[in-house]
Amino acid sequence: MHAIQQKRDRRINLRTTPQTETLIRAGAKVRGVNVTEFILESACTRAEQVIADQTTFRLSPAQWKAFTAALDRPPQPKPRLKRLLAEPSVAESR
Numbered sequence: 001m002h003a004i005q006q007k008r009d010r011r012i013n014l015r016t017t018p019q020t021e022t023l024i025r026a027g028a029k030v031r032g033v034n035v036t037e038f039i040l041e042s043a044c045t046r047a048e049q050v051i052a053d054q055t056t057f058r059l060s061p062a063q064w065k066a067f068t069a070a071l072d073r074p075p076q077p078k079p080r081l082k083r084l085l086a087e088p089s090v091a092e093s094r
Contacts, residue, residue, distance in 0.1 A: 014039075 016024075028038035059067060
């Protein structure tokens with residue numbers, strides 16, 4: 001993981017419960033790394049997954065065909081959605 005191999009000059013502070021700390025320490029011990037290394041590795045792996053989930057998806061040829069057909073269909077009016085969007089939001093003053 002490239003972020004872990006670079007010079008570490010930033011600090012992230014965490015607060016946790018005793019149970020979570022115990023769990024993290026146990027995971028680090030099983031992996032044979034220190035707690036910092038374990039947390040960084042775990043957090044970076046999860047961040048990469050979350051980002052990839054927002055940017056990449058895989059489809060079979062049949063799924064791709066159905067997906068592109070749906071994109072090519074003309075939009076259909078949605079009266080209930082139009083009414084909903086015409087209402088003031090909870091953030092707007094009434």
